[in-house]
Amino acid sequence: MNHGDDHGYRTGGSDPDDSYGGTGQTRTRLPGTGDDGYGTARRPVRTSRSLITVVGVVVLLIAAIAFANRGGDDGGDGDGGSAKGREAAPTAPTGVKPVKGKAEGTGIPTGYAKDAQGAQSAAANYSVALGSDGMFQAKSRGDIVRTVHDPAVAEELLTNLAKAYSTEFLGAVGLAQDGTAPDGLAFVSRTIPIGTKVTDQKDDTVTVEVWCTGLIGLAGPESTKPVTSSYFTLTQNLKWVDGDWKITSSSQKEGPTPVNGDNRASTAEEIASAVAGYGGFTHAR
Template sequence: MSNDDQYGGGGSHGEVGGTGQTRTRLPDSPSDSYGTPRRTPRASRGLVTVVGVVVLLIAAIAFANQSQDPPPNPASDKPPTGNATNPTGTSPVTTKTAGIPKGFARDEQGAQSAATNYAVALGSDGMFDAARRRAIVQAVYAPDTVAAQQAELDRLYSDQGFLARIGLDTGGKAPKGLLFVSRMNPVGTKVERFDGDSASISIWSSSLFGLAGEGSKTPVSEGWYTNTFELRWINGDWWVSSFTQKDGPAPVGRDQRAASAEDMTAAVTQFGGLTYAR
């Protein structure tokens, strides 16, 4: 994977609107709203010793059980396998068109990688720029669908009412002092259908969309979507013929403090987008 932001961001086409150290913020300890928390009585040394022995015993039993073959489970009890998202070690493709990876393998893994990279490109802020949008559409859509898709996307991304609602000017640009963010972050893929000449690939992803910076009336927010791409194998590569989108599934949000406008702007500019291959 590359840390170069190939398309200028990522988001979701439907809503329209890729590593460093990570710090984990643990939740604060609960406190008594009406006064100083009551001190917990100190446990006796003997009780602490007994508890420690029990914990060690349980750990030893669990470790010993790991070396034994688990009893067979009925097929209906098995969780879904992770084959759709597990990395395979296959080297990424090296060919690009308009900054978008191209030249994927004619197999299920290739189709998944193609759909994922195309989804990131189609969900990027590059789609709000007429020249970049034209290059993206020509790089990912099947030749016989380009004209129709170009016209429809130009109409969508040029809608003045839509641009005004998300805080962009008539040319799809952010106001001075603000940074427009539209970035898609794929979480996993699923092969709905594959027959060698065509494929249907679903991609579950989150998206970041909005304006970062002080005074933004549409701050960057998170959304979750599932995009299903219909792909065709044409002239040695996968191309998009059409795709659909639906909301979710969205996880329960954690109780985390929202980033400041300054921190969000810094994150978007310092952490580049990703390209994907399996």
């Protein structure tokens, strides 16, 4: 699920709101330490064994990725070091209650405060919804898009998404025409926000960047498209509409991506069991 510049909706498009997708820097702050673990100058070398061939369609946020093949361990290495001048971020929730309720039918949290904190909570939760497997089936996709978007843009977006989620595309990611997975396999599409920041704010509009990691693929022993992970940053332009934050436009870019760790890749059976046993989260701060 690499969400790079080559998917065609970032900079250079006709929508001026998409200009935020190519700007800004996102970094993580680790609680309780001033060291980022990698060093400020470390950039891994990507070898041919770690390359991922990606087939994807992205219209607004996350559509899908079909992984054609994936190599072994990352051969990258770099100089160690410590990050200077970084302060620990609090881990306990602070501020006003982030959300009042949930939308009927979708369960997506709604009813955010009209401030920067509320906008960041909305952007994080909307990223989770728009990166879910519900986007691959027409009815649930319509419910999700209408819940999180400004009504002024929702219907046109759904028209475009209907073209993007074509029979050919669903087949490319291993799904049936109705968006369901083959028997014995579980389709995984999850977006997990890591952090958020406001990059622009006016009275009724705000721009929020959401740094995310994502999982996508088919889990099961016979899968030829195994579940893989990626890192990307979503930029959401939000507007205060009828007492809540709603998306008017979005864009995304690849990374920031950390150096791969030494974790052993799990078997197909382990991944399938985890998918069935662990539910997803909503995020709010």
